[in-house]
Amino acid sequence: MLRISHPDRVIDPLTGLTKLDLVRYYESMADRMVPHLKGRPVAEVRGPQGIGGQQFFQRHDPAAEDDEAPLQIASAEQLLAAAQLNVIEFHTGNVKLRAPAKPDRMVFDLDPGEGLAWPHMQEGAELVRALLHELGLQGWLKTSGGKGLHVVVPIAARWSADMVKAVTKATVERLAQTLPERFVAKSGPANRVGRIFVDYLRNGETATTVAAFSARARPGLGVSMPIHWDQLRELESGAQWTVQTARDQLSVEKHDPWAGYADARQSLTAAIKTLGLKFAPNAAGPARGRSRKS
Template identity: 35%
Template sequence: MTPITEVEGRRVALSNLEKVIHPATGFTKGELLHYYATTADALLPHLHDRPLSFLRYPDGPDGQVFFAKNVPPGTPDWVTTAEVPRSEGPARMVLIQDLPSLIWAANLVTEFHTPQWLIDAPGEADRLVLDLDPGHPATIVECCEVALWLRERLAADGVEAYAKTSGSKGLHVLATLTERTPSREVTAYAKDLAVEAERTLPHLVVHRMTRSLRPGKVFVDYSQNAARKTTATPYTLRAGTDPTVSTPVTWEEVAGCTDPAELTFRAPDIAPRLQTHDDLLAPLLAR
């Protein structure tokens, strides 16, 4: 029988709580739900008013992993949805606006991915993101070096940057835009930054996705600023063998990183970090 729990007055069905989702540590679906419930205060503001793309891995990373943008079948009527324009025609997507909706989505075993714009102005970005992706044998250590350069370069334009781990191999550099800006303009600016980074740090940076160029270098992916693209939301678990989390980090941690393990955070690490730092990306939410 599927247990039903009540979350802020909403009845949410929970399933397969003993199922192991992250096999390297035996992390179960019940633990996943507990993680999202206890991290909700930090996570929900980053999801609010941003249409959700689900990357689902209901049987763990070794099972089927699939990406979905449309409202899933069986979505409760109390979950907020909205029509979103797309090149192939409008689609209806989910907005995670409250704790019951978060727990419902987490029960589907979801990586949370969101765009750089809010539902009231699709395609008008309110933030910028640069995804730093290391090509083996480079690691997040090399990403940190590039992130520090980007931070300084953005500061020269009067833009304050923040950082989080991708929860996978790399690092995300984020910034709030002082005014809503068409996504294509933000993408063009981000591309200019990536090209300049490659010109300044040719031994370390590549701005093109071409696989043959990437070994030992950091690919500065500017394309996630495109209106149709999404990025892993802060505090989302990632679909890996470990329950790693896309985790906000301080610039001191970035500057001091000498080993990838220093910037690898798992679900149990997040509550203590929030107690110490609060949400390091809270400034991104200041409109």
Template identity: 40%
Template sequence: MSAREQSTGISSSRSRADTPVDVDGVRITHPARVVYPDDGITKGEVAAYYAAVADWILPELINRPLSMVRCPGGTDSACFFQKHHAAKLGSSVRPIPLEEKGGGEDDYVYIRDRKGLLQLVQMNTIEFHPWGSRVDKPDSPDRIVLDLDPAPGVAWEAVVEGARGIRDLLDGMQLTSFVRTSGGKGLHVVVPFRRGPGWQTVKDFCERVADAMVERAPDRYIATASKAQREGKIFIDWLRNARGATSVCSWSLRARDGAPVAMPLRWEELGKVASGAAFGMQAALERAKSLKADPWDGMAKLQQRLPKG
């Protein structure tokens, strides 16, 4: 048995037969189907990964409206976002009726436990993108995500410097922040806060933070989504902090070559990371096994408030 097979619990002989396997009580069909062609990672191994990191990822997911990236044919085929509920997703994948932008209501998705997580994986979910609010009060957000998205050619060191700059700016507002790799090109700076302000207030605050970064260094940062103006700069994406907008959560795989993972870090670890996609699935599994404490330890207990105005 290979090292990867040992770590995931899916044997090559079992995979070749492609018979359903049980992963933590959830039936995973077609476990030998290759999900990441360039890496040879199968659906069974993806399921085993999420079972192994469930205790780490679930605090980011449970009781939050959720969008998923599903890839029924693997990551090299047509993947799609899904945010609405369907019975076929599984008995532990629950509906939450939410008001739509155009009026009326529709059922969105949320989960409460490991079984719901793995049922979504059985339905070929690769990425998990939760809301910044919870299902009991979906219009009362409790966290923001500022995404540093570098243009091609921007050095990784500049992205790290930008994340630290946002942290310092937030520190000046008495706000504690946390950092993770995005599993793509950049970094996310995450700020939890006490529920109270509505979505528009939160979005306005995020825009002010992004604008403050641009004012400090207009040659390095941009706060608009215009690709024509982004050459050589880092886009401080504050637009993810609106009602219905989402960001990938910590420990989620990304549907990209190399099976990268969005990985939470301690701020002091940031200088040791080489890119936003530094952690592949195997490296994430090894990190999950070796961690003695949550890199974001203390986040859940913070009772900080966003400043007004």
């Protein structure tokens, strides 16, 4: 049995949740969470003194001979061992380790600007879904565990990271150009006041996104929870579920909200053409410039 050091240390002063509470949460979620971690490069947010203390972002395995070797979590035992070492958040990259040059997903991170009402976030997520549908793609929805929402698009691992990033960037730019009162494609607080910044930089070669079911190192210990699109209108915030309530939510689910996600292998060919991007026949990456056709 795993020995937990300092089990009574308070991780979140707002709720009084302790390190033991967090480890028990991850133990209860391991069967759901490990499939989202296994086989991917993992990055961890460690908080030895809880969310109020200094935090460390770690992406390389300190036990490996290669200093650049990515962290990996392939079992419940490894997940709990990381939690014992004060890991609060778990993030994953967009590639599988067996094919590190070819992403198998795209992530659209919807981040609300100051003053944006939550119903506009719900509408924004639906608009992203609608544009993806026009591009021949299906997205799966999850809360961020913080203020926002994530739309995750599984794809066939055929295109380079540069090509995938180009597709997400062009998609976000189209949103911002079509609905400038709702979306912005530039980061920075001043640019997004009252609007949604859709962060396509989550699709950079080494970028990561918080994993499904991971806690967040923020007051309340919100959880990034996969949900069905039908649940969007009932959602009250991006941190609706927490370490204290997430398991109860799963216990009342009648169907897996992400059914089909793990087996989806969607093509980007139609999206590339619709967005006016050029690419070489071997799909190595985007060509310079864009086609004249819109």
